[in-house]
Amino acid sequence: MSADIKVDQVLDAKGLSCPLPILKTKKAVEALTKDQVLKVETTDPGSKNDMASWAKRTGNEILKVEEGSGTFTFYIKKSA
């Protein structure tokens, strides 16, 4: 699963509610260099749409989203 995506950093945002998953994602992406990939895991159902809006607004790319049982996994490429 997702063997094709090379992950450079992992962020566990499980159990956190809005806006913390976004704020922590922002911080983690800032620490990366361009084209590196952050894997973020969340449980907040709102984070699916929030993450898409955040990425659109900041110019970063969500390569893939996986939905598990109550969890969401995002692969975000630092593009900006």
Added chain:
Amino acid sequence: MAQQKMTIIASKGSLDMAYPPLILATTAASMDFDVTIFFTFYGLDIIKKGMADKLMVSPLGNPAMPMPVPIPTLIASLPGMEAMATAMMKSMFKKHGVASIGTLLDLTKESGVKLIACQMTMDVMGVKQSDIIDGVEFGGAAMWLDSAADAQINLFI
């Protein structure tokens, strides 16, 4: 894309009403907005030293307040009910992984959000500049208007 801008007027000092300005400000900053919050009237309580985690919520006059059992208005006015409602709301927030007001305020400052305290309401309510947390500027309506004039989003909360 030119940097987007948002301003918020935070005019309420209850626990529930302190959340929206801080959640929106921190999130907007994380989306690269330039953000200003103008604290006025009861909103000043949010940025008084040591107050962020002491804000309270009242069940009085709020039929939407979630309670384990429906509370008649007369009971809601009894001493201790505010403390009870506040403790209940805080434990609900904690259980759901919501940041405390103090944490959000720290994140707000950390993310470069500009904080302005309304000098006029401070004077009226006897709040000194030394009562306000560090990193806050002091000003009035003109300062907010100057900021709001070129913002895409302006909210009064």
